[in-house]
Amino acid sequence: MSGGKNALPSAILPYAWLLVFFLAPLLVSLAISLTHAVDGSPPYSNPFDWPSLNLENYRSILSDDLYADALVNSIRVAATTALLCLLIGYPMAYAMALEPPGRRQILLMAIILPFFTSSLIRTYAMINLLKETGLINQALSALGLVDPAHPPSILYSDWAVQIGMVYNYLPFMILPLYANLARLDWTLAEAARDLGAPPWRAFATIVLPLSWPGIVSGVLLVFIPACGEYVVPTLLGGQNYPMIGTQLSTEFFQNRDWPLASAVAILLLAILVAPLLLLQWIARRSEAAA
Amino acid sequence: MIRIEGLTKSFGHDRAVDAVDLSIAAGEFFALLGGSGSGKTTLLRMIAGFERPDGGRILIDGEDMAQAPPHRRPVNMMFQSYALFPHMSVAKNVEFGLRQEGLRGDELRRRTDEALDLVAMREFAARKPHQLSGGQKQRVALARAIVKRPKVLLLDEPLSALDRKLRETTQIHLLDVQKRTGVTFVVVTHDQDEAMAMASRVAVMNAGRVEQVDTPRALYAHPANRFVAGFIGATNLLQARAGGQGLLAEGVRTLLRPSASIDSAEPCWVSIRPENVAIAAPALASADANAEHGVVEAMSYYGDHTVYYVRAEGGAMLRAARFNAAEAGPVFKVDAPVTLSWPATAITVLRS
Numbered sequence: 001m002s003g004g005k006n007a008l009p010s011a012i013l014p015y016a017w018l019l020v021f022f023l024a025p026l027l028v029s030l031a032i033s034l035t036h037a038v039d040g041s042p043p044y045s046n047p048f049d050w051p052s053l054n055l056e057n058y059r060s061i062l063s064d065d066l067y068a069d070a071l072v073n074s075i076r077v078a079a080t081t082a083l084l085c086l087l088i089g090y091p092m093a094y095a096m097a098l099e100p101p102g103r104r105q106i107l108l109m110a111i112i113l114p115f116f117t118s119s120l121i122r123t124y125a126m127i128n129l130l131k132e133t134g135l136i137n138q139a140l141s142a143l144g145l146v147d148p149a150h151p152p153s154i155l156y157s158d159w160a161v162q163i164g165m166v167y168n169y170l171p172f173m174i175l176p177l178y179a180n181l182a183r184l185d186w187t188l189a190e191a192a193r194d195l196g197a198p199p200w201r202a203f204a205t206i207v208l209p210l211s212w213p214g215i216v217s218g219v220l221l222v223f224i225p226a227c228g229e230y231v232v233p234t235l236l237g238g239q240n241y242p243m244i245g246t247q248l249s250t251e252f253f254q255n256r257d258w259p260l261a262s263a264v265a266i267l268l269l270a271i272l273v274a275p276l277l278l279l280q281w282i283a284r285r286s287e288a289a290a
Numbered sequence: 291m292i293r294i295e296g297l298t299k300s301f302g303h304d305r306a307v308d309a310v311d312l313s314i315a316a317g318e319f320f321a322l323l324g325g326s327g328s329g330k331t332t333l334l335r336m337i338a339g340f341e342r343p344d345g346g347r348i349l350i351d352g353e354d355m356a357q358a359p360p361h362r363r364p365v366n367m368m369f370q371s372y373a374l375f376p377h378m379s380v381a382k383n384v385e386f387g388l389r390q391e392g393l394r395g396d397e398l399r400r401r402t403d404e405a406l407d408l409v410a411m412r413e414f415a416a417r418k419p420h421q422l423s424g425g426q427k428q429r430v431a432l433a434r435a436i437v438k439r440p441k442v443l444l445l446d447e448p449l450s451a452l453d454r455k456l457r458e459t460t461q462i463h464l465l466d467v468q469k470r471t472g473v474t475f476v477v478v479t480h481d482q483d484e485a486m487a488m489a490s491r492v493a494v495m496n497a498g499r500v501e502q503v504d505t506p507r508a509l510y511a512h513p514a515n516r517f518v519a520g521f522i523g524a525t526n527l528l529q530a531r532a533g534g535q536g537l538l539a540e541g542v543r544t545l546l547r548p549s550a551s552i553d554s555a556e557p558c559w560v561s562i563r564p565e566n567v568a569i570a571a572p573a574l575a576s577a578d579a580n581a582e583h584g585v586v587e588a589m590s591y592y593g594d595h596t597v598y599y600v601r602a603e604g605g606a607m608l609r610a611a612r613f614n615a616a617e618a619g620p621v622f623k624v625d626a627p628v629t630l631s632w633p634a635t636a637i638t639v640l641r642s
Contacts, residue, residue, distance in 0.1 A: 190340055191373035193360040195434070196390030202361075205386075209377050 026269075033057055033262035044258045057263035067247065067264060071271070074244040077158075077233075078226035081165040082219045085173035088166065089218065093177035097184065104182070111171050111178075119168055123235050126164055130155040130236065156238030164232040169225075173218040180214025181207075216283035224272060244268050291316040291474060292337070292442060297346035297356075299332055306332040308498035309346070314442075314491075319468050319475045321485035324495035325521075333495070334444050334478045338367045350441055361390070366440040370447040372431035374419040380430050381406070381415040387438045405437035408467060425456050432464070436471060445477040449484055461488055482522055486510070494518050510563075516640050519561040524597075526562045526608050530639075536579055537639070541606025547579040548637035559640040564611035566636035569598055569622060573629045581631040584608065586622050598622060600630055 031047040034054065038045050045052055061067040096107045114122060129135045132151045141148040154160050184207065192202035230245035237243070244264060251261035294312040298305070307329040314320045322330040335341045337348060339360030348356040355363050366387065375383050385393075385402040393401065406412040409429035419427060428448070435443055448464065449457045465488055468475045479485050485492045486506040493503045494517075501521075502514040513519035520527055528546075530539040536547035539560060546560055572583060584600040587607070598610045610630055612619075622628055 185371070185373065187369055187371055187373040188375060190360070191367075191369055191375070192386070193340075194338060194365075194367045195387035196361045196438070197386075198359075198361055201390070206375060 029262045029265055032259055033266050035259045037257045037259050042258070043256050057260045058267065060260070061263055061267060066242075067244075070242040070244050070247040071268065073242045074227050074229075074268075075271070077161060077165060077243060078223050078229070080162060081169055081226045082173075082223040084162070084166045085170050085222050086215065086219060089170055089173035089177055090215075093174050093181050093214075096174075096178050097181035098186075108178070111174050115171065120231055120235075123164055123168065123231055126160075126167070126236060127155060130160050130163065155236065156241075158237075160236040161233050161241060161243075164236040165226060165229065168232060169222045172221040172225075176217035176221060177211065177214040180211050180217075184210055213283050216279050220276065220279055224276065227272060228268060291318075291351065292476075293347075293349040294333075294337075295347045295349070297333070297336060297348065298344045299329075299336060299341060300344055305498045307336065307343075310498075310500050312493060312500060312503065314474060314476060316441075316474055317472050319465070319488060319490045320477070321489035321492045322476065322478045322495060323480070323482060323485040323492050325480055327497075328495040329498040330478045330480075330495045331446065334367075334446055334476070337442070337476065338365055338444055339363050364441040365444060366435040366438055366442075367444040367446065368431050368435040368448055370450060372419075372427045372451070374427060374430060374434070376419055378418075379415065380411060380417050380419070380422070383419070383430060384434045384437050387434065391438070401437060405433040408436070408470070409433045409463075424452055425460065428452060428460060429463075432467065436467065436473060439471070440473060442474045442476055445475060447479055448477060449479075449481070457484075464488060486522075494521060496521070511638075513561065513638065513640065516559045516561075519559075519638065519640055524564055524609060524611075526564065526567070526606075528560050528562075528606060529557065530560050531557045537637075539606075540604075542582050542602050542604040542608075544582045544604075545579040546637055547634055548639055549634040550639065552639065556641075561638045561640060562608075562632055562636050564597060564609040565595075565613075567608065567610035567630050567632050569600070569610040569612060569628050569630055571620065571629070572627045580634060580637075581629060582608070583627065583629050586624050586626045586628055588624060589622070596621075598628075600628060602630070 032044050034057070035044040035047050035052070036056065037043055047053065096104055099107060127134075131137075132153050132155070134155070136154065137146065137151040140146045141151065146152060154163075188206050188210070189202050192206045193199065197205065228245045228248075229243065230249055233241040233243040233246050234249075237246075240246070248261050248264050251257045251264065292312070292314040294310055297307055297310045299307040310329075310333060322333060324330040332341060336343050336356070339355070339358060339362075343356050346356065347354045350364060355365075375386065378386070381402055384405050385398055388398055388401055402415075403412060406415055409432055411426065411429050411433060414422065414426060414430075419430070422430065428451070432448075435445075445464075449460055452460055461484065464475070464477075477485070477488065486509075489506065491503060491505055492509055494501045494509065496517050502509060502518045504512075504514075509518060509522050513522060516527060519525050528539040528541060530537040530546060532538075532552050534545055536545040537552060537558075537560060539546050548560070573581070582602045582604070584602040586598055587601045588599040590597045590599075593614070595611050595613045598612070600608050600610060602608050608630055
């Protein structure tokens with residue numbers, strides 16, 4: 001299989017894919033971000049007119065609190081989502097990995113099943129749960145926990161966005177964690193117990209370090225798309241909920257300012273690449289150890 | 291030292307360990323021998339604390355440990371797969387147990403080095419487990435399990451992952467480590483040669499019960515019952531009952547006349563080891579007892595000895611083993627008529 005002649009064409013495929021569908025659009029976006037908006041089609045100045053290109057869009061983004069707030073808020077929401085997904089997803093993946101193989105498949109199906117419905121529909125349906133007269137408030141007032149006359153408004157708040165985000169992204173955390181924990185040799189945990197470690201220390205010194213690669217993949221799979229999330233903040237966060245995804249959409253479709261929108265996208269990418277590289281470096285290190 | 295009383299464990303309807311009583315002395319090299327499903331591994335895991343017994347007691351130095359969690363027992367285990375922590379160096383693996391006791395600094399270093407010296411692995415202290423050979427992993431696993439000086443060291447199939455050549459030197463090494471540390475070793479194995487060669491005493495297990503506990507020599511020479519006779523070594527097992535001036539056995543025409551007196555007329559089993567069965571050219575006059583004519587049906591050559599499978603006149607298939615020393619006498623071919631004979635002392639009468 002690793003024969004030199006056959007290896008080359010198949011190795012080219014992923015690179016070709018990246019070139020055509022990632023690098024080329026990225027360069028286009030980068031070029032557009034250096035132009036300025038014009039009335040017309042396309043709605044930006046000629047990117048091949050070198051002298052007219054400048055960093056004005058970046059300067060206005062960095063000087064405008066609107067974008068800075070949206071960027072900071074996006075990272076905050078995405079980081080909270082990743083953390084909450086990890087805290088909820090890890091015990092779930094752990095429990096699944098300890099089940100006998102037959103039941104694992106059923107549980108795995110249960111995790112994947114919601115994907116059969118579009119995320120847009122599922123998020124839209126959450127409005128019915130979260131609105132003032134929604135199921136959650138009904139349940140809370142039935143239990144006497146809130147005043148039915150003045151129910152708390154969960155919808156169109158940070159809470160609603162956060163709940164929607166965790167709900168949507170949880171499977172992306174559970175699947176890589178489960179894949180990692182299912183392969184774990186559990187006699188290692190027994191060996192730690194045998195050598196005098198109480199259960200929590202066997203977990204902290206053996207199971208947790210060995211599941212690092214799964215944690216890193218899960219966090220990346222949740223954090224990166226969550227940073228640019230558009231559907232959840234738009235539907236559950238209310239008008240102008242400050243996230244970079246909604247900001248982008250406003251610039252593109254309402255203001256028709258493609259150059260500014262491109263600059264926002266490029267900036268987000270630049271900010272995400274740093275932690276991404278760091279996390280991958282950690283993952284590679286712990287994988288080399290395992 | 292270790293006393294096991296009425297220990298029982300079921301998985302569903304399956305009684306894995308059924309009211310087992312055992313007593314193991316301090317400093318002993320003890321073996322639990324049995325086939326798969328005999329309950330030996332479950333018994334070991336109960337002593338380690340990984341399985342909760344349904345009933346019974348596990349007394350270690352007089353203290354009942356049956357319900358104690360594994361990390362509170364003065365017992366350490368060497369796992370069949372070795373279970374070395376892949377993300378830790380050899381030294382970190384070995385010192386793991388000492389760290390759990392709160393040991394730090396010079397004392398930690400000294401005890402870790404001591405354990406690594408015991409298995410001659412000190413120069414590999416900085417290596418990761420995946421950089422070691424199978425034999426080296428086995429030695430690190432031994433060092434890690436013994437570094438805390440447990441009252442009992444449990445070894446789960448310690449040689450099964452090694453190739454045959456390495457097995458022999460590792461056996462000798464385990465015996466040497468046991469002698470030097472004085473720790474009580476309890477080894478679980480399905481390999482009778484391994485158990486016989488290493489252990490001072492062996493418990494033969496079958497279907498969750500202990501069939502016999504004895505020295506290897508006594509197990510072989512004086513099996514307590516039919517199972518042990520058939521399980522330990524090869525033997526000729528025949529069903530018999532008292533008759534004439536000896537025993538009449540099914541499948542052989544000759545009268546069996548054991549040296550021990552036959553006390554009852556109840557049906558019983560007799561065992562005659564193949565190495566006690568002499569094979570010779572057919573005798574003209576047949577002896578009145580302990581000799582049977584037959585025909586060689588098959589033979590297996592093992593280098594140091596040959597096993598002949600002889601169809602007796604009475605219909606039974608009897609095995610005769612002969613050592614291939616320089617003057618071992620004639621070689622018999624398949625279909626050759628022969629006479630088998632055995633001394634009275636070679637007949638072991640088994641009840642049940």
